[in-house]
Amino acid sequence: MSVQAKGVCKRYKSLFGPTKIALKRISLDVEQGEIFGLLGPNGSGKTTLISILSTLIYPEEGSLSILGLNARRDRGEIRKIINICTAKPNFPWSLTIRENLVHYGMLYGLYGSALTRMVDDQIDAFELGEYRDVKFENLSTGLKQRLSLAKAMLNHPRLLFLDEPTTGLDPHMSAKTRKLIKRIHEEEQISVILSTHYMPEAEELCDRIAFLRGGEVAAMDTPQNLKNHLGLGQRVRIRYRGQVDLEAIRRFEGVIGVNGSHWIIGGQMDERAGEGLERRVDILIERKEDCLDGILKSFQDAKILDIDVDEPDLEDVFIELAR
Amino acid sequence: MSWQGELNRYLASAYKNWVITKRNAFTLFELFFWPLVSLLSIGLLTRFLMMDESMVSFLIVGSIALTILQVAQLDVSYVLLFDMWSKSIKNTFIAPVHSWHLIFGSLLFGIMRGSVVFAILASVSFYLFGFKFQTGGLIPPLIFLIGVFAMAAIIGIVVCISILTFGQKADVAAWSLSGLILLFSGIYYPVDVLPAFLQSVSRAIPLTYFLEYYRSVFIPGPHHLIVGLSLAALYLLLGLILFDRAINRARRTGILLRLSE
Numbered sequence: 001m002s003v004q005a006k007g008v009c010k011r012y013k014s015l016f017g018p019t020k021i022a023l024k025r026i027s028l029d030v031e032q033g034e035i036f037g038l039l040g041p042n043g044s045g046k047t048t049l050i051s052i053l054s055t056l057i058y059p060e061e062g063s064l065s066i067l068g069l070n071a072r073r074d075r076g077e078i079r080k081i082i083n084i085c086t087a088k089p090n091f092p093w094s095l096t097i098r099e100n101l102v103h104y105g106m107l108y109g110l111y112g113s114a115l116t117r118m119v120d121d122q123i124d125a126f127e128l129g130e131y132r133d134v135k136f137e138n139l140s141t142g143l144k145q146r147l148s149l150a151k152a153m154l155n156h157p158r159l160l161f162l163d164e165p166t167t168g169l170d171p172h173m174s175a176k177t178r179k180l181i182k183r184i185h186e187e188e189q190i191s192v193i194l195s196t197h198y199m200p201e202a203e204e205l206c207d208r209i210a211f212l213r214g215g216e217v218a219a220m221d222t223p224q225n226l227k228n229h230l231g232l233g234q235r236v237r238i239r240y241r242g243q244v245d246l247e248a249i250r251r252f253e254g255v256i257g258v259n260g261s262h263w264i265i266g267g268q269m270d271e272r273a274g275e276g277l278e279r280r281v282d283i284l285i286e287r288k289e290d291c292l293d294g295i296l297k298s299f300q301d302a303k304i305l306d307i308d309v310d311e312p313d314l315e316d317v318f319i320e321l322a323r
Numbered sequence: 324m325s326w327q328g329e330l331n332r333y334l335a336s337a338y339k340n341w342v343i344t345k346r347n348a349f350t351l352f353e354l355f356f357w358p359l360v361s362l363l364s365i366g367l368l369t370r371f372l373m374m375d376e377s378m379v380s381f382l383i384v385g386s387i388a389l390t391i392l393q394v395a396q397l398d399v400s401y402v403l404l405f406d407m408w409s410k411s412i413k414n415t416f417i418a419p420v421h422s423w424h425l426i427f428g429s430l431l432f433g434i435m436r437g438s439v440v441f442a443i444l445a446s447v448s449f450y451l452f453g454f455k456f457q458t459g460g461l462i463p464p465l466i467f468l469i470g471v472f473a474m475a476a477i478i479g480i481v482v483c484i485s486i487l488t489f490g491q492k493a494d495v496a497a498w499s500l501s502g503l504i505l506l507f508s509g510i511y512y513p514v515d516v517l518p519a520f521l522q523s524v525s526r527a528i529p530l531t532y533f534l535e536y537y538r539s540v541f542i543p544g545p546h547h548l549i550v551g552l553s554l555a556a557l558y559l560l561l562g563l564i565l566f567d568r569a570i571n572r573a574r575r576t577g578i579l580l581r582l583s584e
């Protein structure tokens with residue numbers, strides 16, 4: 001088992017303000033070699049939980065075992081075999097990529113040719129060779145994130161924490177980062193705990209997921225089981241042109257949720273208003289035969305271009321659990 | 324872990340400080356400009372007041388001590404200040420490092436920079452004001468420097484503890500604490516001239532004893548070097564214990580996270 005947490009609580013005390021409860025009796029297990037996802041809205045406790053599991057901060061209550069070691073007693077040993085890549089990759093500004101990796105490699109006790117080899121290996125693995133002598137302050141967000149991942153691999157961790165690793169990256173870089181995470185996981189055969197806001201990312205990478213809400217685990221299972229167990233029904237995606245009263249649809253019996261309506265210009269979603277342009281709406285409905293008929297009647301003043309009925313994705317699960 | 328690996332965990336902080344320092348042109352101000360301005364001001368004052376050789380030595384020893392102290396204690400403080408300013412403190416404390424790795428690693432670089440400043444100031448003060456630092460042999464200046472560097476480490480630890488306890492605003496301590504030393508340690512005057520209750524504060528500061536020891540080479544008089552050495556060792560040990568406690572407290576309160584945001 002990579003992680004065994006039982007009843008972990010965390011409160012942030014303020015000298016003058018109220019005490020903030022960040023985590024309420026969190027219990028979870030992460031299997032060896034698993035990619036475990038932490039999902040939840042802002043302020044749900046994801047970063048606090050990752051920080052506690054990585055021994056960066058300490059909980060008030062609860063027991064915690066990391067890679068078979070007691071997180072209270074063996075913190076020093078645990079830190080040698082874990083590492084983290086944070087949501088906002090920050091490093092000393094005026095150190096280059098190579099210098100940053102050398103510095104952190106030294107903190108992990110690497111020396112001599114082993115240090116040089118490890119730094120060069122990570123530079124190659126994360127395709128940073130072209131930028132190895134560029135100072136951190138001059139790197140793009142994507143390169144900073146790759147440096148953070150490279151730093152996280154310096155000690156060959158057995159458990160890797162990735163706190164929102166694709167935040168702020170463009171879709172291309174996000175996809176590239178996900179590919180890197182998959183590769184690290186497969187090649188190094190390590191356990192990964194990943195927090196993310198992006199549902200497709202969790203669905204693509206994670207073996208199991210814990211949804212956090214208000215500092216508690218609202219649900220924990222495989223992505224597929226979460227979708228099945230929650231009984232989210234079906235997702236109806238309708239492309240149309242014209243005016244439709246979405247609020248009225250929202251009030252229909254059997255409608256679980258209505259997700260946005262965007263103008264589509266040249267195949268791209270666009271939020272600009274404009275008559276005669278295509279719109280798209282996702283409606284989550286219960287599996288009732290007459291439900292869809294009722295919805296479609298609301299489109300009588302509009303021209304339906306396309307209807308697609310599909311299984312809900314993790315985003316629908318997220319919306320349902322975050323409600 | 325092998326001894327080379329353990330050594331590198333100390334050297335990591337020295338390496339970081341070295342790279343950041345060599346890229347910062349304003350480092351020249353810390354190494355040359357302010358030390359020379361300070362020395363020349365004091366040296367010229369002794370000329371104006373037509374002081375004898377022993378009094379010139381008294382004041383120049385004080386000026387050199389204060390300058391080296393400021394340079395070296397900044398290097399120790401920088402070990403957390405650089406991380407705090409770049410919001411990368413998480414990356415340091417997720418690694419298996421202890422307070423002593425950070426303090427002694429950065430102190431090593433402080434000793435290097437402080438030694439360069441000492442060499443410059445000793446040379447300039449010899450040529451311009453006739454101050455001979457090696458009067459009495461090389462042991463007295465060496466012990467004096469050990470005392471100044473120990474004091475620098477102690478102040479640096481206090482700055483680091485302040486940062487981890489009070490957060491970002493505490494960085495002002497890095498430039499303020501040496502001012503207290505200026506007041507209490509007898510940098511430019513013997514501590515006997517202080518009011519009695521302030522003299523007891525002076526006697527609790529190790530640098531007071533190292534200054535008295537080194538000055539006794541130029542103006543023969545009593546000194547209590549052993550007390551200074553004992554106090555410095557005690558404060559260093561106490562400082563490291565308290566720094567470790569401050570790290571643990573910052574992990575409990577979550578201030579380590581706030582310093583990274």
